[in-house]
Amino acid sequence: MALVDSFLHKCKALKHIKQLQAQLIVSSAFQSYLCRTKLLEFCSISPSGDLGYAVEVFRHVDNHHTNEWNAIVRGFAQSDEPRQAVEWYVTMLHQARRPDALTCSFALKACARMLGLFEGREIHGQYIRFGFEADVLLQTTVIDVYAKCGVLEQAQQLFDEMTRRDVPTWNALITGLAQGNRPRDALSLFNRMRDSGVVPNEISVIGALSACSQLGAASEGKFVHAYISEVRLDTNTRVCNALIDMYAKCGTIDLACDVFNKMPDRSLVSWNAIIMGLAMHGRGFHAVQLFNQMDSSSGVRPDAVTYLAALCACNHAGLVEEGLRIFKEMTKYGVTQNIKHYGCVVDLLGRAGRLEEAHMMIKSMPLVPDAVLWQTLLGACNTYGNIDLAELASEKLREMGSASDGDYVMMSNVYAAYGRWVDVGRVREAMKVNEVRKMPGCSFIEVDGIVHNFVNGDQTHSNSKEIYAKLDEISIRIKAFGYVPGTRFVLHDIGEEDKENVLLYHSEKLAMAFGLVTVKEGSLIQIYKNLRICGDCHIVFKLVSKIYEREIVVRDRARFHRFKEGLCSCGDYW
DNA sequence: ATAGGGTTAG
Numbered sequence: 115m116a117l118v119d120s121f122l123h124k125c126k127a128l129k130h131i132k133q134l135q136a137q138l139i140v141s142s143a144f145q146s147y148l149c150r151t152k153l154l155e156f157c158s159i160s161p162s163g164d165l166g167y168a169v170e171v172f173r174h175v176d177n178h179h180t181n182e183w184n185a186i187v188r189g190f191a192q193s194d195e196p197r198q199a200v201e202w203y204v205t206m207l208h209q210a211r212r213p214d215a216l217t218c219s220f221a222l223k224a225c226a227r228m229l230g231l232f233e234g235r236e237i238h239g240q241y242i243r244f245g246f247e248a249d250v251l252l253q254t255t256v257i258d259v260y261a262k263c264g265v266l267e268q269a270q271q272l273f274d275e276m277t278r279r280d281v282p283t284w285n286a287l288i289t290g291l292a293q294g295n296r297p298r299d300a301l302s303l304f305n306r307m308r309d310s311g312v313v314p315n316e317i318s319v320i321g322a323l324s325a326c327s328q329l330g331a332a333s334e335g336k337f338v339h340a341y342i343s344e345v346r347l348d349t350n351t352r353v354c355n356a357l358i359d360m361y362a363k364c365g366t367i368d369l370a371c372d373v374f375n376k377m378p379d380r381s382l383v384s385w386n387a388i389i390m391g392l393a394m395h396g397r398g399f400h401a402v403q404l405f406n407q408m409d410s411s412s413g414v415r416p417d418a419v420t421y422l423a424a425l426c427a428c429n430h431a432g433l434v435e436e437g438l439r440i441f442k443e444m445t446k447y448g449v450t451q452n453i454k455h456y457g458c459v460v461d462l463l464g465r466a467g468r469l470e471e472a473h474m475m476i477k478s479m480p481l482v483p484d485a486v487l488w489q490t491l492l493g494a495c496n497t498y499g500n501i502d503l504a505e506l507a508s509e510k511l512r513e514m515g516s517a518s519d520g521d522y523v524m525m526s527n528v529y530a531a532y533g534r535w536v537d538v539g540r541v542r543e544a545m546k547v548n549e550v551r552k553m554p555g556c557s558f559i560e561v562d563g564i565v566h567n568f569v570n571g572d573q574t575h576s577n578s579k580e581i582y583a584k585l586d587e588i589s590i591r592i593k594a595f596g597y598v599p600g601t602r603f604v605l606h607d608i609g610e611e612d613k614e615n616v617l618l619y620h621s622e623k624l625a626m627a628f629g630l631v632t633v634k635e636g637s638l639i640q641i642y643k644n645l646r647i648c649g650d651c652h653i654v655f656k657l658v659s660k661i662y663e664r665e666i667v668v669r670d671r672a673r674f675h676r677f678k679e680g681l682c683s684c685g686d687y688w
Numbered sequence: 689a690t691a692g693g694g695t696t697a698g
Contacts, residue, residue: 148689155692184692219693226694254694285695317696324697356697386698419698 118149122156128164131157135171147179154182158189165189184216191224199224200233207240215246222255226262234259250276254283261290281315288321297325301334308341316350323356330642330669331560332364355383362391365640365667365674382414390423394673396684398431405440418449425458429465430673432687437462453481460487464494465687469503485516489524496524496531504528519545519552557621557643561632568624571616577628584627585618592657600650622651622668630662639666646670656680 118138125131135153138144144153150171157168172178172186183206190199203221206213213221218241225234238256246252253276260269273279273287284307291300304322307314314322319342326335339348339357347353354377361370374380374388385408392401405424408414416424421444428437441459444451456479463472472491476483488507495504508525522545529537545551558567566575575581601613608616622643629639647655647670659666660680668675676683 181692188693216691216693223694249693251694256694258695280694282695287695289695315695320696327697352697354697359697381698383698388698390698417698423698 118143118152122152122160125156126162128167131163131167147182150175151179151181151185154185155188158185159192165193178211180211180214180217183211184214184220187217187224188220191220191227196224196227197230200228200230200237203237213240213244215241215244215249215252218244218246218252219255222252222259226255226259229263231259231263231265234263248278250278250280250283254280254286257283257286258290261287261294264294266290266294266296279312281312281318284312285315285317285321288318289324292321292325292328295328297328300325301329301331304338313345314341316347316353319347319353320356323353323360327356327360327363330364330640332361332366332640335360335364349378351377351379351381351384355381355387358384358387358391362387362394363669365638365669365676367391367395367397367674380412380414382417382420385412385414385416386419386423389420389427393423393427393430395676396430396673396687398427398429398433401427401431402433402436402440416447416449418452418455421449422454422458425455425462429458429462430684430687432466432685434462434466434468453484453487456481456483457486457490461490461494464491465497467494467498469494469498469500473503473506483510485511485514485518488514489516489518489521492521492524496527499528499531501528501532517548517550519550522550523552553645555621555643555645555648557625557641559625559629559639559641561629566625566628568621568628570621571619572621572624575624575628577631580631581624581627582619584631585623588623588627588630588654588658589618591661592654595657595661597653597657600653617648617650620648620651622647623654626651626655626658626666629666630658630664635664639664641666641668643668643670646672647675652682652686656682 121134125134131153135144138149138153143149154168154171157163157171158165168186168189172182175182183202187199187202190196190202200221203213203217206217218237221237222234225237234256241252253272257269257272260266260272269287269290273283276283284303288300288303288307291297291303300321304314304318307318319338322338323335326338342348342353354373357373358370361367361373370388370391374384377384385404389401389405392404402424405416405420408416421440424440425437428434428440437459441451441455444455456475460472460475463475472494476487476491488510492504492507492511495507504525508521511521522541526538526541529541554569556567556569558565568575599614599617601610601617622641625641626639629641633639647668652675655666655668655675655677657680658664659677666677674683
């Protein structure tokens with residue numbers, strides 16, 4: 115049988131497999147299910163195999179052994195059609211064949227990949243009836259299914275009920291929580307894992323780092339990093355990739371560069387992570403420099419993600435010509451342009467004020483434009499005050515049935531900038547009729563491990579009095595520096611004074627004022643905002659960084675802004 | 689009849 119194995123691994127094409135099969139049939143070795151299973155497994159799993167052929171061979175045999183079924187179910191589970199794996203599993207049941215733990219395992223793996231919650235639950239119930247209830251591997255897979263399908267409470271419950279758990283079990287839930295928008299819980303589970311004496315591995319720390327990235331929790335990220343060094347995972351490529359991403363998303367791009375420079379082996383993902391990180395921090399030149407050198411210096415070929423990162427870098431740094439060049443170059447290197455690449459270029463042109471070209475790009479592209487593209491164009495029209503094109507984009511969005519709050523807000527902003535209050539009212543009316551509401555902006559700041567959340571005009575914070583007093587003081591001091599409130603950023607048709615107040619009490623300004631009174635001098639003030647930072651706040655933050663000699667970092671929906679000595683790292687281009 | 693299955697960053 116070992117001989118069959120070694121022959122199989124020499125097969126590089128279906129033709130070779132068929133030749134081998136012919137010999138096995140002649141020598142009557144193929145009558146043994148062991149031999150057939152080997153061939154089926156190779157066909158259905160190996161990249162040089164052929165799942166369709168495996169199915170064909172399977173159908174020519176009767177009285178299948180469980181392992182032959184398993185080979186097919188497993189093959190489909192990792193194919194592009196995981197649903198087929200579940201269908202084969204069901205067929206097996208119908209033929210009164212009893213699946214073993216492996217069949218269940220492969221079928222569940224398929225459920226995880228196709229996000230089949232219903233099917234996952236069925237198979238979960240069945241394997242308990244088959245007597246595999248105590249199988250830790252099966253339980254781990256089910257936790258993964260539940261987590262990926264978004265029923266984290268069930269994943270958690272199953273985890274809690276287990277009497278024995280191993281490292282992958284912990285990992286399945288840590289990763290599930292991290293990917294399921296519960297990074298806090300992921301981190302505390304990671305800590306609980308360590309406290310209970312289970313030694314985290316590569317995958318556990320990657321999950322923990324991913325949670326830190328989402329939270330922008332630099333201090334906890336550093337803590338995890340220290341642990342990583344302690345257990346000598348700090349040369350592991352995937353761990354380093356997660357570290358790069360974490361440091362970049364926590365606002366400490368220099369630390370991300372350190373990790374990148376020191377790591378012994380860089381993969382494609384490493385390059386993509388650092389280029390994207392630099393892009394988010396507005397370091398377009400550095401990002402493009404790395405992009406240009408990756409192929410020549412390390413032989414790593416850029417893929418679609420790399421190109422997206424490079425275009426994004428050009429975008430945030432205003433490198434219009436470089437971005438267009440990179441975009442055109444893609445097809446030459448055999449990387450297909452997808453809708454996100456187009457989105458980036460439309461943004462690039464739009465931000466540079468080249469609205470007609472941006473519009474042409476959308477009209478001439480070979481893909482069906484999505485709402486994001488028209489929203490991008492609408493955003494550019496808002497910046498440059500182009501009413502006609504804005505109306506066109508807005509109309510397209512309406513036709514597409516897109517009713518995102520941002521569309522209405524931007525259209526209304528375009529009108530408001532020209533004082534066309536009747537049109538503003540019309541947009542607001544449409545918003546009401548279509549039941550669209552502006553997603554409330556909120557900002558938070560973490561001080562001494564406690565998260566303080568603010569919404570616009572928030573007066574619920576216990577230090578509210580102090581915060582508002584500080585904002586009034588800031589308002590006076592920045593006006594002395596020539597600040598004029600950007601009331602054009604306010605869409606409501608209200609009096610100038612009210613507008614000023616609405617502006618002054620934006621959530622990010624509240625968080626900033628709180629930071630000024632609580633974060634000790636010399637320390638960085640870090641703020642997170644769920645939407646993009648407002649234009650007026652951007653101006654104010656620059657002034658505050660100068661007048662109060664404080665460094666402020668804002669991570670918004672799209673990127674980082676680092677305010678220092680009156681300037682922002684984005685160079686006012688965002 | 690032998691084992692084989694689970695968790696992974698851009």
